[in-house]
Amino acid sequence: MSEHHHKETFVTKYIFSQDHKMISKQFLITGMIMGIIGVFMSMLFRLQLAWPEKSFSIIEAFLGPHQTDGVMNPDMYLALVTIHGTIMVFFVLTAGLSGTFSNLLIPLQIGARDMASGFLNMVSYWLFFLSSIIMVISLFVEAGPASAGWTIYPPLSALPQAIPGSGAGMTLWLVSMAIFIASSLIGSLNYIVTIFNLRTKGMKMTRLPLTMWAFFITAIIGVISFPVLLSAALLLIFDRSFGTSFYLSDIFISGEVLHYQGGSPVLFEHLFWFLGHPEVYIILLPALGITSEVISTNSRKPIFGYRAMIGSIMAIAFLSTIVWGHHMFISGMNPFLGSVFTFTTLLIAIPSAVKAFNYVTTLWKGNLQLNPAMLFSIGLVSTFVTGGLTGLVLGDSALDINVHDTYFVVAHFHLVMGVSALFGMFAGIYHWFPKMYGKLMNKTLGYWHFWITIICAYGVFWPMHFIGLAGLPRRYYTNTNFPMFDDLADINVVITLFAIAGGLAQIIFIANFFISIYRGEKSSQNPWKSNTLEWTTPVEHIHGNWPGKIPEVHRWAYDYSKKVDSNDDESDYLHGDDFVLQTTPLLDGEEPS
Amino acid sequence: MLALFYIFIGVAIGVSFWQVTRILNFRGSIATDKDNKKQGKNALLFLVFLYIMMVYCLIAMNVIMLPESASIEGEHDDNLFNITFWLIGVVQFIMQFLIFYFTFKYRGNKENKAKFYADSHKLEFIWTVTPAIVLVLLIGYGLWQWNNIMDLSDDDAIVIEVYSQQFRWDARYAGEDNTLGLGNVNYIKGINTMGVDMTDRNSQDDKQVTELYLPKGRKIHFKFRSQDVLHSAYMPHFRAQMNCVPGMVTEFGFTPKYTTEEMRQQPEVIEKTIGINKIRKAKGEDPYVFDYLLLCNKICGASHYNMQMKITVVEPDEYEKWIAEQPTLASVIK
Numbered sequence: 040m041s042e043h044h045h046k047e048t049f050v051t052k053y054i055f056s057q058d059h060k061m062i063s064k065q066f067l068i069t070g071m072i073m074g075i076i077g078v079f080m081s082m083l084f085r086l087q088l089a090w091p092e093k094s095f096s097i098i099e100a101f102l103g104p105h106q107t108d109g110v111m112n113p114d115m116y117l118a119l120v121t122i123h124g125t126i127m128v129f130f131v132l133t134a135g136l137s138g139t140f141s142n143l144l145i146p147l148q149i150g151a152r153d154m155a156s157g158f159l160n161m162v163s164y165w166l167f168f169l170s171s172i173i174m175v176i177s178l179f180v181e182a183g184p185a186s187a188g189w190t191i192y193p194p195l196s197a198l199p200q201a202i203p204g205s206g207a208g209m210t211l212w213l214v215s216m217a218i219f220i221a222s223s224l225i226g227s228l229n230y231i232v233t234i235f236n237l238r239t240k241g242m243k244m245t246r247l248p249l250t251m252w253a254f255f256i257t258a259i260i261g262v263i264s265f266p267v268l269l270s271a272a273l274l275l276i277f278d279r280s281f282g283t284s285f286y287l288s289d290i291f292i293s294g295e296v297l298h299y300q301g302g303s304p305v306l307f308e309h310l311f312w313f314l315g316h317p318e319v320y321i322i323l324l325p326a327l328g329i330t331s332e333v334i335s336t337n338s339r340k341p342i343f344g345y346r347a348m349i350g351s352i353m354a355i356a357f358l359s360t361i362v363w364g365h366h367m368f369i370s371g372m373n374p375f376l377g378s379v380f381t382f383t384t385l386l387i388a389i390p391s392a393v394k395a396f397n398y399v400t401t402l403w404k405g406n407l408q409l410n411p412a413m414l415f416s417i418g419l420v421s422t423f424v425t426g427g428l429t430g431l432v433l434g435d436s437a438l439d440i441n442v443h444d445t446y447f448v449v450a451h452f453h454l455v456m457g458v459s460a461l462f463g464m465f466a467g468i469y470h471w472f473p474k475m476y477g478k479l480m481n482k483t484l485g486y487w488h489f490w491i492t493i494i495c496a497y498g499v500f501w502p503m504h505f506i507g508l509a510g511l512p513r514r515y516y517t518n519t520n521f522p523m524f525d526d527l528a529d530i531n532v533v534i535t536l537f538a539i540a541g542g543l544a545q546i547i548f549i550a551n552f553f554i555s556i557y558r559g560e561k562s563s564q565n566p567w568k569s570n571t572l573e574w575t576t577p578v579e580h581i582h583g584n585w586p587g588k589i590p591e592v593h594r595w596a597y598d599y600s601k602k603v604d605s606n607d608d609e610s611d612y613l614h615g616d617d618f619v620l621q622t623t624p625l626l627d628g629e630e631p632s
Numbered sequence: 633m634l635a636l637f638y639i640f641i642g643v644a645i646g647v648s649f650w651q652v653t654r655i656l657n658f659r660g661s662i663a664t665d666k667d668n669k670k671q672g673k674n675a676l677l678f679l680v681f682l683y684i685m686m687v688y689c690l691i692a693m694n695v696i697m698l699p700e701s702a703s704i705e706g707e708h709d710d711n712l713f714n715i716t717f718w719l720i721g722v723v724q725f726i727m728q729f730l731i732f733y734f735t736f737k738y739r740g741n742k743e744n745k746a747k748f749y750a751d752s753h754k755l756e757f758i759w760t761v762t763p764a765i766v767l768v769l770l771i772g773y774g775l776w777q778w779n780n781i782m783d784l785s786d787d788d789a790i791v792i793e794v795y796s797q798q799f800r801w802d803a804r805y806a807g808e809d810n811t812l813g814l815g816n817v818n819y820i821k822g823i824n825t826m827g828v829d830m831t832d833r834n835s836q837d838d839k840q841v842t843e844l845y846l847p848k849g850r851k852i853h854f855k856f857r858s859q860d861v862l863h864s865a866y867m868p869h870f871r872a873q874m875n876c877v878p879g880m881v882t883e884f885g886f887t888p889k890y891t892t893e894e895m896r897q898q899p900e901v902i903e904k905t906i907g908i909n910k911i912r913k914a915k916g917e918d919p920y921v922f923d924y925l926l927l928c929n930k931i932c933g934a935s936h937y938n939m940q941m942k943i944t945v946v947e948p949d950e951y952e953k954w955i956a957e958q959p960t961l962a963s964v965i966k
Contacts, residue, residue: 100634113934188931194878195861195932201798202933288879291817291827292798292860304862304877338738339746347756369864370875371856371882374782378775385767385774392763393756395727400755402734404747409671409739410663417675417735424727428720435770437777438713441698441706441871444864444929479661486667490674494681501685505693510868512929515937521927522920525908526696550649560661567662600746608747617746632750 047582055165057157060580062164063142064475067468069164070135071549073171077126082542084119087111089535091517105183113516117186118204120514122178124189125212129219130174132322132460134167137261140325140467141230141254143475147573148248150239150590152583155232159225166222170215177211185212188514190311193286193304197278200293209279213272220269227258227265234258239572241592246621248571248596249335249342252349253328256356257321263360264317271310278302308370312363319456320359324352326463327394327423330416332596333466334398336569337413338405339617341597341632344397351390358387368436369443377436384434388427395424404608406600406617410567411485412470418493419462425497426455429504444514447507450500458496465489465548472552473566477578478559484551488544495541502530568618571596575622590622598632605630665741672739679732686725695907698868699900702924702945703886706871708777716770784885789853792844794926795826796856796863796876798933801926801941802826803844805955807837813961817859824965827859836962839955844926844943846888847951856882866929867943869895875930888945895945896922 056062083102086095087110094109105115142160146153154160177184186204187196191212199206234247234255247255274285278299286307287299335342342348364372364380398420407413429451432438442448465488472480506527511518518524565574572592576584598619604610614623625631663671701710791806793815804826806812813828813835820827828835846852856865858876865884866873874884895901901922909919928939946954 096634097638100638103635113937117931117934117936192862192930198861201861289817290860290878291820296817296820301879303879305880339740341748341750343749344751344756346751369873369884371877371880374778377782378778381774381778382771385771388767389760389763393760396759397756399727399730399734400749402731402738404749405734405738406740406744406746407668407672407735407738408663409668409675409735413663414671414675417731421728421731424731425724428724431716431720431770432713435712435716435774437709437774437781438716440781440873441709441868443873444866482661482663482667486671486674490678493678497682497685502689502693505689505696508698509693509696510698510866510927512866512927514931516934517937520938521925521940522908522912522917523922523925525911525920526904528911530693530696546645546649550646554650560659597750600748602745602748605748608745612745 055161057153057161058580058582059142059146059154059157059160060475062160063139065164066134066138066142066167067475069168069171070131070139071552073126073130074135075545075549076175077123077131078542078545080119080123080126082539083111084116084123085535085538087116087516089532091519104181114183114186114203116516117188117202117514118184118208121186121189121191121204122174122184125185125216126174127457128189128318128322129216130171132456132464133223133318134219136322136460136464136467137254137257137325138164138167138226139464140250140329140471141226141258143471144250144573145230145233145254146237147474147576147584148251148571149234149237149242150572150592151233151237152585152589154229155237156229159229163222163226163229166218166225170219170222173211173215173218177208177215180207180211182206182208184208190315191275192311193275193278193307194290197275197287198290198292198297210276213276213279217269217272220265220272223261223265227261230254230258231262239589239592242621245346246592246595249331249345249348249352250325250328252352253324253331256352257324257328260317260324260356260359261321264314264321267310268314271307271314274310275307305367305370305372308367309363312366313360315366316363317356317359319452320355322456322460323423323463324355326419326460326466327352329463329467329470330398330419332569332571333412333416333470334401334420335597335599336470336567337408337410337416338401339408339599340401340405341599342397343400344393345595345597347393348397351393354390355387358383358390362387362434365434365436365439368439381434381436385431387434388431391423391427395420395427408567410469411480411482411489412466414486414489415462415466415469418489419459419466421493422454422462422496423459425501426451426453426459430455441510442507444512445507446503446511446513449513450503450507453503454496454500458500462493465492468552470567471573472555472559473562473578474573474576476556476559477562477580478555479562479566480555480559481551484547488547488551491544491547492541495537495544498537499534499541502534506530568616570598570618570621572621575620592621593624594619594621595632596621601632663740668739668741672736675732675735679728679736682728682732683725690721695900695903697900699895699898699904701869701871702888702890702895703870703872704889705781705886707889708773708780709871712770712773712777715773719766719770781884781886784853784883786851786853786885789851789885790847791853791855793826793855793857794844794865794876796858796865796928796939798860799928799935799939801842801865801928801939803841803941804828804961805839805841805958806834807839807960809834809837812855813838815857820859826857828961828965830961830965836960838961839958840961840964841958842941844941845951845954846943846945847948848888848891848945850948851885851887853885854883856884861932862930863928863932863939864930866927867924868927869924873929891945891947892922892924895924
């Protein structure tokens with residue numbers, strides 16, 4: 040392939056590229072643009088929550104007809120939280136994260152010249168691009184974008200009489216998501232096939248870096264659960280446009296009885312959360328995979344418990360498909376089902392705990408190289424623990440009753456999947472930037488970016504748990520109609536200040552990213568002294584990745600600081616340095632780890 | 633135009649940032665021992681920040697929390713919550729300490745060598761089994777309590793229908809026979825706003841009200857209906873919540889433990905009320921008096937944030953007096 044590739048034009052190289060490295064950059068840039076939109080929206084509605092009656096010219100500027108004298112309308116508030124959720128969950132943390140790093144790393148880390156199907160890979164990106172465009176267009180329809188919450192529960196999402204956003208805005212939302220799902224499925228199938236079939240000689244499944252395991256399992260969960268969301272969306276389209284009654288029954292609205300008979304919104308909830316919960320792990324597992332790699336490399340230590348890590352990824356993946364009901368304890372489904380889902384949900388704590396403990400043990404007695412990527416990975420472990428622990432409250436049906444749909448939930452999932460996954464994404468960008476652009480990102484800006492972001496993340500979401508425990512429901516435009524929540528006003532102001540600071544801090548990152556592309560320090564071939572295969576490719580991208588033959592793999596990815604005498608920590612390194620590339624053959628008498 | 637102005641400002645900030653970073657040193661972008669030392673210290677500082685913030689919130693925000701459960705069934709919820717919260721609190725403090733202290737302690741240095749430590753079945757066994765045992769206990773207690781709450785088999789319970797629509801709550805008491813008449817959206821007409829089937833014998837003595845009155849110490853059996861979109865009847869003080877689903881009837885039950893008056897005398901409630909009234913006075917608003925509330929807690933449209941119903945818990949004899957005063961549906965809807 041590399042020997043006889045044809046001349047590329049601008050269009051085939053930069054736009055309709057079939058090269059996985061270029062496609063990964065396309066995913067990343069698109070994801071970043073969507074991320075800027077999503078974060079900006081959150082800053083707008085945080086303004087509303089902190090100062091409900093205050094006029095802001097920035098709101099007047101951006102919300103046009105959906106505001107009155109600089110105060111956003113209630114409909115628009117709901118639209119903002121809806122689109123913020125949709126964009127961050129799907130467009131940034133699914134496509135932006137998995138799309139970028141699965142594409143970049145799968146061929147490079149398993150030793151393949153490209154994805155199994157470069158063409159489908161290109162189609163996957165362009166479908167994602169199309170769905171992003173449609174989602175952005177939906178912001179400009181007259182009645183406003185979809186505003187029934189990112190979970191789009193019917194009947195609210197089905198009836199334009201119930202909320203204006205359920206008109207054209209919701210139609211565009213559904214079309215956009217349907218295309219997005221197609222993109223995701225094509226991508227995931229490609230990842231699975233590639234990892235199964237295109238591993239280089241010697242790259243046994245048990246020698247794959249944990250990033251590969253994470254992306255592999257993520258793709259499998261995606262293939263299992265995304266089609267269910269597609270079917271849910273299709274049935275909703277039927278109900279909305281063709282008069283069927285899958286989700287609707289006995290409705291009286293705007294002074295008339297509608298014809299719908301016999302459907303149930305609970306059916307939609309089941310279908311939605313059958314994707315919705317695995318989706319959490321579709322977001323999180325790649326971030327954890329990146330973290331495993333970054334922590335191990337920068338600790339100069341093997342990841343602790345490699346097999347246990349694989350086992351827990353598999354356990355999490357399996358359990359993730361049988362816990363969706365914990366979003367529905369009080370939906371009206373049979374209480375017995377609630378018992379079952381409580382049981383399966385709390386079981387997830389076990390593999391999650393194993394992962395957290397293993398990360399901490401990997402840090403123990405390491406020689407930590409505190410690069411920005413490493414700090415973000417450590418930050419991920421921290422927020423993953425903080426957010427994960429409150430899952431024990433929410434997963435327990437008896438306790439969930441009182442915190443369901445309050446800010447306690449908002450704090451929980453933002454920490455455990457939002458912030459954690461973003462940190463994983465940042466860690467990945469700082470770590471593999473040299474592989475993408477041949478340059479290194481500036482570390483000083485990286486440090487500032489990290490510390491401001493983690494302080495703001497905790498400043499936003501730690502106090503938020505408590506306003507949830509005070510009983511404040513989420514998705515309230517304002518809580519000024521409830522005197523019992525008056526004492527939460529100050530906390531809301533503090534949260535908003537942290538949120539704005541944290542949002543603005545991302546400018547540091549974006550500036551660093553683009554400046555480094557042009558002016559960053561030129562990277563050497565293996566800047567982090569890492570073991571994995573991607574660092575054996577030349578710094579300048581070439582089609583087919585390796586100039587000559589694809590190297591053969593002789594060991595696992597984690598032989599960091601391997602010593603002559605395995606019982607003496609101070610003895611000399613077995614291979615003369617504290618890392619050993621996977622392509623290095625075993626020495627005579629060397630035990631494989 | 634204003635949006636363009638903001639975008640222009642954003643671009644200007646970006647460009648000036650670009651200019652500022654020109655003077656930054658882009659050489660040496662890999663962490664050195666000096667960086668490791670500095671960032672290790674930062675990790676320690678951050679740990680201190682995190683601890684202070686966590687402890688401060690835990691103490692300072694105690695006063696804004698919901699008061700103790702006002703339903704008998706909710707007692708075990710509070711209990712289970714406290715156990716869970718202490719447990720995760722302890723784990724949280726230990727884990728954050730380990731994460732950031734290790735970051736500081738084992739910060740990289742050219743002189744140091746990392747320990748090659750890839751596996752320990754003993755350790756992994758310990759931290760698989762320990763969480764498993766703890767979880768078995770939590771799950772056990774949780775499921776026992778869940779069954780407790782969801783058990784609505786008490787025949788003596790007072791049956792009340794809570795009815796939701798955009799954006800208001802209504803309620804219907806089952807009357808003398810303690811049986812609700814059938815309801816369906818097709819019967820909604822004029823003052824029959826809840827769509828009660830008036831040909832049903834059970835409907836005649838039902839009583840429609842706009843505020844809930846509950847007797848202390850009697851089990852209440854709620855049945856929820858919605859006429860348009862999903863709503864959720866959230867009664868945080870009673871640790872009670874259930875979605876209202878168009879097309880089906882959902883249920884929940886609890887036994888009020890304190891009257892509204894008694895609740896107002898609770899030290900926790902008094903303290904919270906004083907705090908709230910200080911804020912309200914500063915804004916020149918009427919003082920707040922504690923009341924139980926039913927809030928909508930499922931996104932339901934533009935006025936979702938203002939969908940509430942007052943709940944008053946009274947002594948049983950007072951309740952009897954109140955319910956006797958309410959007109960039956962038969963007398964209202966002819």
